Amino acid sequence: MSDSGAxxxxxxSRSQRWLKxxxxxxxxxxxxxxxxxxxxYKVGGAALxxxxxxATWIADPQACKAGAGACWGFxxxxxRYILFGTYPYDEQWRPLVAMLGFIALICASLHKSCxxxxxxxxxxxxxxxxxxxxxxxxxxxxxxxxxxxGGLPLTLLLAVIGTICAFPxxxxxxxxxxxxxxxxxxxxxxxxxxxxxxPLISVLFMASVMxxxxxxxxxxxDKLLRAQVGIILFTAAYLAEVFRGGLQAIPKGQYEAAExxxxxxWQSMRKIILPQALRLVIPPTVNSFISMFKDxxxxxxxxxxxxxxxxxxxxxxxxxxxxxxxxxxxxxxLFFIFCYSMARYSQYLEKDLKKGYxx
Amino acid sequence: MSRLTPPxxxxxxxxxxxxxxxxxxxxxxxxxYQILVTGALILxxxxxxxxxxxxxxxxxxxxxxxxxxxxxxxGISESMIAYSPADTYGRALMVGILNTIKVSIxxxxxxxxxxxxxxxxxxxxxxxLRQFSGAYIxxxxxxxxxxxxxxxxxLINTSLPKPRQALNPFGDTFITNRGIYTAIPEYHVAYWWxxxxxxxxxxxxxxxxxxxxRRQQATGQPFHHGIAGFxxxxxxxIAAYLLAxxxxxxxxxxxxxxxxxxxxxxxxxxxxxxxxxxxxxSTYIAEIVRSGIESVPKGQWEASNALGLxxGQILREIILPQALRVIIPPLTNQFLNLTKNSSLAVAVGYPDLVSISNTxxxxxxxxxxxxxxxxTIYLSLSLGxxxxxxxxxxxxxxxxx
Numbered sequence: 137m138s139d140s141g142a143x144x145x146x147x148x149s150r151s152q153r154w155l156k157x158x159x160x161x162x163x164x165x166x167x168x169x170x171x172x173x174x175x176x177y178k179v180g181g182a183a184l185x186x187x188x189x190x191a192t193w194i195a196d197p198q199a200c201k202a203g204a205g206a207c208w209g210f211x212x213x214x215x216r217y218i219l220f221g222t223y224p225y226d227e228q229w230r231p232l233v234a235m236l237g238f239i240a241l242i243c244a245s246l247h248k249s250c251x252x253x254x255x256x257x258x259x260x261x262x263x264x265x266x267x268x269x270x271x272x273x274x275x276x277x278x279x280x281x282x283x284x285x286g287g288l289p290l291t292l293l294l295a296v297i298g299t300i301c302a303f304p305x306x307x308x309x310x311x312x313x314x315x316x317x318x319x320x321x322x323x324x325x326x327x328x329x330x331x332x333x334x335p336l337i338s339v340l341f342m343a344s345v346m347x348x349x350x351x352x353x354x355x356x357x358d359k360l361l362r363a364q365v366g367i368i369l370f371t372a373a374y375l376a377e378v379f380r381g382g383l384q385a386i387p388k389g390q391y392e393a394a395e396x397x398x399x400x401x402w403q404s405m406r407k408i409i410l411p412q413a414l415r416l417v418i419p420p421t422v423n424s425f426i427s428m429f430k431d432x433x434x435x436x437x438x439x440x441x442x443x444x445x446x447x448x449x450x451x452x453x454x455x456x457x458x459x460x461x462x463x464x465x466x467x468x469x470l471f472f473i474f475c476y477s478m479a480r481y482s483q484y485l486e487k488d489l490k491k492g493y494x495x
Numbered sequence: 496m497s498r499l500t501p502p503x504x505x506x507x508x509x510x511x512x513x514x515x516x517x518x519x520x521x522x523x524x525x526x527x528y529q530i531l532v533t534g535a536l537i538l539x540x541x542x543x544x545x546x547x548x549x550x551x552x553x554x555x556x557x558x559x560x561x562x563x564x565x566x567x568x569x570g571i572s573e574s575m576i577a578y579s580p581a582d583t584y585g586r587a588l589m590v591g592i593l594n595t596i597k598v599s600i601x602x603x604x605x606x607x608x609x610x611x612x613x614x615x616x617x618x619x620x621x622x623x624l625r626q627f628s629g630a631y632i633x634x635x636x637x638x639x640x641x642x643x644x645x646x647x648x649x650l651i652n653t654s655l656p657k658p659r660q661a662l663n664p665f666g667d668t669f670i671t672n673r674g675i676y677t678a679i680p681e682y683h684v685a686y687w688w689x690x691x692x693x694x695x696x697x698x699x700x701x702x703x704x705x706x707x708x709r710r711q712q713a714t715g716q717p718f719h720h721g722i723a724g725f726x727x728x729x730x731x732x733i734a735a736y737l738l739a740x741x742x743x744x745x746x747x748x749x750x751x752x753x754x755x756x757x758x759x760x761x762x763x764x765x766x767x768x769x770x771x772x773x774x775x776x777s778t779y780i781a782e783i784v785r786s787g788i789e790s791v792p793k794g795q796w797e798a799s800n801a802l803g804l805x806x807g808q809i810l811r812e813i814i815l816p817q818a819l820r821v822i823i824p825p826l827t828n829q830f831l832n833l834t835k836n837s838s839l840a841v842a843v844g845y846p847d848l849v850s851i852s853n854t855x856x857x858x859x860x861x862x863x864x865x866x867x868x869x870x871t872i873y874l875s876l877s878l879g880x881x882x883x884x885x886x887x888x889x890x891x892x893x894x895x896x
Contacts, residue, residue: 158622165621172623319529323536333877334870335838337849345862349550350543430639437841444642460653464646468638475637 210459214450221286221441231289234269286441294432298367306375331373339366344438382413422482591851599834602772610780636778648767648843667747676748679759685739692735696728764845776833787822827884
């Protein structure tokens with residue numbers, strides 16, 4: 137008994153020490169702690185009440201108006217519209233399956249043990265399968281026009297296809313920027329600086345308003361595709377700068393050694409320089425993927441139905457108009473889950489790669 | 496990079512025809528590549544331009560910037576210069592540019608302030624404060640800015656009362672869902688004199704500072720130029736106010752019909768946009784400030800502690816000047832991002848450059864010209880910010896020995 141008493145005492149003194157060190161080390165610190173605790177009590181209590189204790193869970197606007205807390209019935213009623221937009225109601229299992237497959241594929245490719253050459257054909261095949269699932273028209277699935285796509289699958293699609301295509305383009309731009317050929321260099325610098333200097337919204341405007349003017353009469357390109365191309369070009373310019381950083385960080389000796397081996401430019405890039413440079417810039421690459429994921433929400437401005445647009449659409453329903461906070465909180469939570477887990481992944485990777493370099 | 500070693504001799508090199516041999520020469524190949532790339536680009540450009548000209552001719556849209564001097568005939572809800580629908584498109588765009596600059600400057604100042612505070616709080620010895628700032632950063636940086644803008648705008652619009660039931664916290668200040676209205680001094684020439692006096696006072700302050708530094712270097716005696724200079728400037732301003740006749744007339748907002756008129760007001764749209772931009776950017780700035788401070792070696796803290804400096808003093812005089820060198824370049828990027836993100840104003844109806852260009856584009860059909868104008872302006876704004884920040888960066892870097 138006395139033994140456990142001693143442990144308890146040390147535990148108590150330890151927690152006392154922790155409290156003293158972390159919360160009450162000086163008068164100012166104690167004051168900050170008290171203010172924080174008060175805020176936590178006030179804001180946290182109000183939030184808890186709103187989210188859980190006083191929330192209404194049934195999908196009835198009248199009951200919601202009577203309740204004091206959040207109206208999660210609104211989400212229960214509208215979640216399929218928010219998640220899938222105007223995709224035909226009976227077929228919504230298809231975007232759901234496609235989306236889960238997509239997420240699984242992304243998770244698998246994020247793991248280091250999967251960074252092999254077979255990842256490339258796997259992606260191509262999977263993208264083909266996902267596309268046929270979304271569009272239909274094969275395997276007995278009904279055809280669904282892509283103007284009906286919306287919600288989370290559209291957001292994911294724009295972001296992931298955007299990254300996949302922007303990645304190689306960004307590499308070429310970064311290499312071009314460091315090229316010895318003045319014309320190539322000028323063109324790449326011009327493109328990168330031009331795109332990075334303007335807001336994404338203007339690139340999207342260009343894709344939606346100006347681009348149709350560029351095409352010969354009778355040729356039209358799908359709006360979704362145009363927005364996608366705009367996002368790809370925009371992201372490629374940002375990725376190019378990330379990759380340039382990686383290329384600059386490779387010691388000169390590596391370039392010289394590659395030349396000493398009489399490798400051609402593309403051989404030395406492919407086999408020696410790029411693998412090292414890309415490894416160095418994985419964390420900032422993930423970061424630019426996160427910002428692209430968030431930026432896809434801008435397509436609402438040119439009239440595409442991404443996750444944010446479907447949320448806005450759900451709120452427009454006159455019956456439920458009062459519950460915009462729930463709608464935005466739900467969508468914000470979805471975005472948060474994706475972005476935060478990617479951010480954590482990037483931090484983990486950074487630590488992991490550093491570990492790899494130290495020995 | 497030039498080749499360090501001559502290319503390895505190839506046994507079959509001589510058997511190739513001369514033009515292929517030429518192709519294997521690095522220099523010739525570079526020239527050929529460049530000709531190909533440039534040619535492809537010119538061809539693409541020519542193709543796009545000729546298509547565009549065809550399309551424009553078919554749709555009877557005249558090219559050129561003549562539309563800028565036509566009457567705009569649309570109203571703009573807020574403007575820093577006098578504007579009415581009878582003014583030209585050119586003037587309307589000018590209003591947009593000024594509105595973009597206004598929200599960017601205020602946003603940059605506020606975001607830097609909040610971001611720095613949160614970044615420092617992230618390193619506080621107080622565990623609770625660290626968690627709070629961490630939660631703030633993680634929440635607001637992982638949710639799209641556009642969503643935040645929609646949210647703030649809806650929140651302000653629905654939770655604040657209509658002008659007739661305006662909140663009246665003090666004096667002639669009214670808070671409504673149309674914006675915040677407050678009284679300002681009526682125009683009087685005295686305010687120009689006060690401005691001139693303030694500028695003169697600051698000049699005096701600067702001269703005083705130079706003199707104080709020189710004296711300290713020569714004799715070792717410090718002079719508190721901060722307090723003295725501030726008092727000098729304040730006295731000059733007060734003197735100017737009194738000498739010019741001490742005006743006291745105020746321009747107060749008055750409820751007329753459905754809204755307030757007169758006084759000084761901040762619109763709901765501006766508030767929502769500013770709130771979103773500031774909070775979103777401040778999370779990035781906080782992380783930049785945190786990593787900047789962490790980059791200063793721990794020994795610097797210990798050394799300044801040993802010198803008996805107070806924590807605030809250490810941060811201000813020892814740590815921040817060193818951290819700034821790491822902080823400034825990424826900070827510049829955030830300033831640029833904030834300026835570019837202000838283009839999301841179109842989503843909450845704040846009449847910024849993009850929003851007004853968009854209206855112009857819809858009315859005149861001059862898509863190419865309108866987009867060209869606002870892209871050029873954003874590019875010059877970006878360039879301006881980069882130049883200023885690079886200048887500042889170089890100044891800070893000079894401290895290095």
